[in-house]
Amino acid sequence: MIELKNIKKSFACGTGKVTVLDNISLEIHSGEMVAIMGASGSGKTTLLNILGCLDYADEGDYLYEDQNISDMRVGARERFRKDTIGFVFQQFALIEDETVLENIELPLKARFVPKKKRRQITMSVAMKLGIENHLKKKPSQISGGQQQRCAIARALVTDNPLILADEPTGALDKKTGEMIMNVLKNLSSEGKTVVVVTHDESVAGVADRIIRIEDGRLLPA
Numbered sequence: 001m002i003e004l005k006n007i008k009k010s011f012a013c014g015t016g017k018v019t020v021l022d023n024i025s026l027e028i029h030s031g032e033m034v035a036i037m038g039a040s041g042s043g044k045t046t047l048l049n050i051l052g053c054l055d056y057a058d059e060g061d062y063l064y065e066d067q068n069i070s071d072m073r074v075g076a077r078e079r080f081r082k083d084t085i086g087f088v089f090q091q092f093a094l095i096e097d098e099t100v101l102e103n104i105e106l107p108l109k110a111r112f113v114p115k116k117k118r119r120q121i122t123m124s125v126a127m128k129l130g131i132e133n134h135l136k137k138k139p140s141q142i143s144g145g146q147q148q149r150c151a152i153a154r155a156l157v158t159d160n161p162l163i164l165a166d167e168p169t170g171a172l173d174k175k176t177g178e179m180i181m182n183v184l185k186n187l188s189s190e191g192k193t194v195v196v197v198t199h200d201e202s203v204a205g206v207a208d209r210i211i212r213i214e215d216g217r218l219l220p221a
């Protein structure tokens, strides 16, 4: 289970500072699929980045199961991030010069997994996501939906339990976006915890629960 307690975050702005997250407290259960919704600038990405250890809260506690992430030193936090979290982004964040296969297996390479084992894992994840026939292509040679599947596959090869997705359907048409949300939904059915940021009500409807944020504050459920 994930628990955020009284998270505060502000950014420097000119001579003053602007509060972006104002006392955020929430719980997310293992295997749950949660959508974080709010207008542009409401603090969604900042919140997701704190969950993903890409950014720090100024105040408050981040608990993951029995670990207090806020108290961790940089190295331990980095290890936690690598072992726990998979990221999916709006613009896919694939390496254009590398094939779909090379993109998917990147996190395994970074962990020095031997080639044969890498290929085996990559193939099984690609099949699960229905992109096994595109492994030799470059990202520019497949559709947006297929690129996002490739990015999700990359987030899955290390079998990390928490998937964080920032507007994963934002660059896709409606139908393709729904397919991607169903892919994420299936992952949560299989036990992954999935947190999806979106400002699209129909996209959020796929989640088990919607958390609404407005000007850095959570709205009552």
Ligand SMILES: Nc1ncnc2c1ncn2[C@@H]1O[C@H](COP(=O)(O)OP(=O)(O)O)[C@@H](O)[C@H]1O
Pocket: 011, 012, 020, 038, 039, 040, 041, 042, 043, 044, 045, 046, 047
């Ligand atoms: N690194 C940063 N430095 C300064 N201001 C930032 C930074 N990141 C985000 N902000 C500001 O914080 C607010 C919330 O941003 P963000 O979390 O990206 O919102 P959302 O994802 O909901 O659109 C915005 O006003 C944005 O300009």
Ligand SMILES: [Mg+2]
Pocket: 044, 045, 046, 166
């Ligand atoms: Mg954002």
